[in-house]
């Protein structure tokens with residue numbers, strides 16, 4: 004089949020702006036405020052500067068020497084905005100200026116396509132070509148908490164859009180997706196962020212230099228931003244009112260003025276329908292739950308118990324925010340789009356989307372750490388968050404340990420089967436994988452080395468710190484960044500290695516945090532850092548020398564790159580960190596100097612940069628020693644280390660990361676595509692055959708089929724609804740209804756014995772009780788049972804080793820249960836036990852060792868549920884008017900596969916047999932269809948009984964993988 008052809012935009016010649024046209028991204032400047040120029044209609048919505056990386060194929064890695072930077076939406080967006088003319092986007096007039104011919108002019112204005120800058124020949128490089136079955140639209144809709152701008156509003160005027168600081172790697176990924184270098188069309192959906200009203204009267208920010216050393220200010224022209232000034236000024240108490248015209252204007256600006264289409268999500272407090280005006284009051288409330296609860300806990304910090312009402316409100320806001328994102332995305336969605344959701348602000352979005360569009364393709368990436376289950380389980384909304392995420396088809400993490408923690412939480416908290424490859428949830432397989440994010444390496448290199456201003460600064464900083472070795476650190480103001488640990492380790496270094504006094508400086512830049520979990524903590528961190536700096540400089544400094552140069556500010560980008568280039572050591576001591584982009588930028592900037600990188604093993608980057616010097620930031624003496632060793636590395640050692648690091652950062656750049664994620668998502672979508680998976684039970688067909696049939700046979704497993712699996716097997720008793728449903732079914736004389744279970748006679752008698760119309764089979768077919776009879780037939784009477792004592796001994800051994808496990812002794816079969824034990828340890832022990840049983844009793848006797856749901860069972864090989872199924876079918880006779888003309892067989896585990904096998908081997912026509920497994924559609928099974936859980940089984944039987952609530956089962960199929968809203 005030919006690969007789906009994405010809507011071709013590169014051949015667009017219409018002068019009318021096409022709202023879906025994102026083929027011509029603008030090279031995103033650091034500050035933009037572009038009016039929509041009346042009378043100038045440009046393809047793609049605005050004039051653009053083609054990113055220089057159009058030659059860069061998506062088949063990465065590329066050659067760092069020749070590669071040029073990709074478009075940079077906010078490349079290094081944490082830099083102080085400059086606002087100068089050269090940073091403004093080019094107006095159409097400016098773009099047109101240098102054109103040497105009419106054709107070039109039209110090309111520059113994007114009115115006709117530039118052949119050298121078209122998207123690649125998709126058949127050659129498009130990864131979608133490998134997955135024709137997915138019917139992809141060719142578009143990626145990214146969902147990120149905010150758009151890449153800080154937005155300023157002045158009623159009636161163009162909106163002011165300033166590059167948003169932080170998450171530069173992610174914004175570069177969006178930029179890449181929107182560029183001509185990627186085969187995708189791209190739309191970014193994000194909140195506007197806290198909109199600031201711009202009254203002309205408002206005085207400019209009174210930023211002042213607050214370096215705590217007071218000794219050196221690297222560049223007076225840089226606009227250092229004091230930490231406290233980073234937060235937007237509080238909105239006026241009555242809030243900000245925004246009318247429809249102004250909102251439309253922002254949407255137009257965002258749609259036309261950037262490297263891809265941006266669609267804002269409006270999070271508002273009130274809306275006046277009459278005037279179509281929205282009111283924004285407490286704008287920060289949308290981030291509160293994510294930043295106060297999730298960010299904190301995901302970084303292994305616990306908040307003090309808070310007032311319950313406030314917690315409920317912030318959760319409600321979080322849910323609502325996710326819901327509004329879902330609404331916005333669904334307005335844009337076209338079948339075949341891929342939804343790529345980012346980070347901890349949008350953890351509920353996957354399921355909210357899946358709930359409404361069951362077949363939507365969703366990838367999710369978590370940029371921050373995911374904590375171990377021991378920590379995660381402290382979260383009060385732990386279930387809802389996991390369930391929200393499990394609506395995705397694939398979930399990506401920065402490092403292997405985070406992905407393992409996640410899978411483990413799904414098993415421990417939700418009871419889902421999981422492995423390192425993924426989680427089986429709600430009848431679907433959710434893939435889990437690791438994708439450490441990179442940076443736009445080529446762009447960083449070009450910026451750091453191509454600019455004469457930077458060259459000058461490199462010289463100036465060198466002169467400033469002449470004869471000194473520079474250790475550089477740049478971190479956000481947040482206790483998890485480990486700045487205090489860094490300073491303490493540096494203090495120990497100075498104490499332990501006095502030979503370095505006067506010869507080493509630590510230049511530490513601390514920029515404001517991108518999240519606002521706790522103001523008090525911010526202040527505590529600021530005070531602690533100030534105290535440490537003062538103490539170190541007081542103890543080891545002099546009038547001419549301050550060992551710590553601390554700058555609590557954003558640095559101008561030229562200064563930042565110059566500093567990274569001048570440094571002799573990069574020092575990262577985060578105590579918890581998803582991915583540290585400073586360390587990657589440092590590696591690029593050290594192309595000439597080849598300085599070593601000291602990196603905390605608690606940063607997600609450590610797994611990515613295995614060649615760096617890894618340290619434990621809590622081991623202050625160890626960090627001090629690492630600094631000393633790094634300072635003494637020979638040029639050969641430095642070169643060897645740096646070459647490896649550099650290659651790694653260049654090859655695993657953000658473009659490669661983006662491509663990798665999407666490629667893996669598509670592979671997963673293809674392998675778990677519904678056409679390969681077990682289909683849902685076709686209720687209509689089943690009902691039609693049921694109505695036609697005259698001799699009907701029903702075979703139901705019990706645990707996991709008619710009742711859910713619970714911690715205590717004795718507590719798995721049939722509900723009133725199950726009993727009534729079975730009774731009604733069995734009361735039809737045309738129906739033979741059997742329960743075929745691994746349970747013993749006593750249990751089946753106790754709970755279902757009173758329904759005399761039912762047939763019962765206990766212990767996997769060892770015993771049978773026919774309908775309307777009290778007698779149990781023993782099919783194993785003559786069997787040698789000497790194996791039992793040996794099995795008991797082995798089970799006993801594992802019971803002693805596995806807290807919470809226990810043995811169930813039945814007449815014939817023996818079961819070892821670990822469902823009350825630690826799920827992961829229990830599973831591990833069960834595998835060991837199984838191996839031992841198979842090597843010993845399994846070889847000596849005719850017995851089978853079977854894995855069940857959190858249990859292991861041993862029983863004689865010749866008795867199994869398949870034999871019973873065979874018997875029951877044969878009991879009708881073989882002739883066309885004798886054999887059952889409707890068979891419904893339901894089971895959930897390995898032991899039930901014997902029944903499905905027996906039915907496959909029978910001579911019954913396929914259309915008369917409904918072999919149904921209960922569980923994930925991805926499960927390996929001999930059944931021909933599946934239902935998700937026991938309640939769907941009861942709904943399906945009710946449908947045959949003619950009960951109206953049977954409709955639920957259809958709904959279950961539709962909302963597979965979604966969270967019930969009531970749980971939220």
Ligand SMILES: O=P(O)(O)OC[C@H]1O[C@@H](O)[C@H](O)[C@@H](O)[C@@H]1O
Nearest residue numbers: 704705706716744745746811818
């Ligand atoms: O075959 P079923 O009904 O799924 O039961 C499987 C097992 O389920 C367990 O819960 C019982 O304790 C076992 O005795 C039984 O064998």
